[in-house]
Amino acid sequence: MKLTREDIAHIATLSRLSFDDKELDKFTKQMGEIIDMANQLQAVDTEGVPATTQVVDRDTVFREDQPEKWQTRSEMMQNVPDSSNGFIKVPVIIDKDDND
């Protein structure tokens, strides 16, 4: 699979990043190299091996429905760049598929 400059621009938009032309060229090349590296896995013969989404040998691990208080608000807010009245303050972004 060959990554194009348009792919990188598209992914950047989805990730709310903006790149100039120079950066786009650079990342197209770098991302392409990463994909190429991962593509080496295609060389493995997987004939007869069933597809899986999991590599751990366990399933159906449930937690009981018991509420617990872990962090306080001030603890949670320690890594928040900006806050106001207990809310996290962020630049307005309205364009989204939201379910509010």
Add this chain to the structure above:
Amino acid sequence: MNFKSTIGLEVHFELKTKSKIFSPSPVTYGADPNTATNVIDWGYPGVLPMVNKDVYRLGIMVALATHAHILPQTHFDRKNYFYPDNPKAYQITQFFQPLARDGYVEVEVHGKKKRIGIHEMHIEEDAGKNTHGTNGFSYVDLNRQGVPLLEVVSEPDMSDPDEAYAYLEKLRKIVQFTGASDVKMEEGSMRVDTNISIRPAGQEKLGTKVEMKNLNSFEHVRQSLAYEEKRQQQVLLSGGRVQMSTRRFDENTGKTYLERVKEGASDYRYFPEPDIPPYKIKQSWVDEIAKTLPESPMDRRKRYIDEYGLKPVDADVLLQTKESSDFFDSTVKAGGDPVLAANWLNTQVNGYLNDHRLELADVKLTPEHLAAMIKLIKDGTISSKIAKKVFAETIANGTDPKQYVEAKGMVQLSDVSVLGPMVTKVVDDNPQSVEDFKNGKDRAIGYLVGQIMKQTRGKANPKLVNKLLNEELNKR
């Protein structure tokens, strides 16, 4: 040209758990911002989400109640998107192997029964809440982040807005009676997105669909769909093309407005969630849950009408909420006459709740007390007039009706040896009334009953007084 509409609905229900889907953060409504959330909800490095067992249990209840096929193996996937309402930058959902598929709900519209298919239902996490300020900033509260949701996706089986409305009503009622969700549109525990496309009659291929999100009442769903039907027809009739898009319904104008042209599903770059193992759902667990499934509203309605002899309209009022239906059932179980219990609940109790803006759970009235009061009415211990006083006391203060009636000496006077002489005297004292009675004025007797009631402070058995007065007057 005639057009056909194709409507599909996606409904999100908040599942009623005490803790979140992947973390033990408490689920709250109306708590101070960011006080009910933790490092798992925020996707901090090194945390491990663990699935709340009750989320599956409640989801399975809804699947059973809608005749859906529960998948023996399910797993979670990541839906990637960047938005401040979710600091993880992905939502954990079930995309490839959902909880259940192929269910249905039966509705009755325009006098016809119709089955609306449920394509699938899956469990997922809710996102936080953004409040957009006017100063270029948004304010994020992550208390809702990680609250469990069940998304029920219908088949595109509805062909007009009335069918969509009927489907929503029925689905809400079914889910409500499982007890899995509060299903309150106004609190966001039920949320509706719609899809609608139209095509010329006779054309096989479906038209381009338009999506509308976050409609906040069933009536808005109906209005927005009706508006879209007309708008899309006009577009097609004028030679235009319907654009695949998301539109917003404005409740003030009753119109829909273009919000944005839709992204493709692949932009979410779904992939299996690596932090959470797959979930195998054993039939034995499903059977266990099925045993705890409360009786459906459809079965209750049948029982109320066929077994208890309630009028359909009274049954429907009781069935408006699970709480009132459960209260009624408990009252009958405690020995209350079903017809009287329905009448009291639908008139006096509902009236009280409306006047005081309360819910059934907020008042001190118990089914046992209501049943006890109904028994006192039925065996003639108290008159229905006295019953209203007893009711007022019981619902306001939780007083035992029997004890109250005895303590206050409210027991109805049904003793002929006491009432007989009173009746004779009142007739003797009111010759005018006797004359009026003889002249066919029925109201005369009412006046005399009133006199007896006054003398007995409302305790006389009105039926008996009526009977005795009639006998006495006919003798004169």
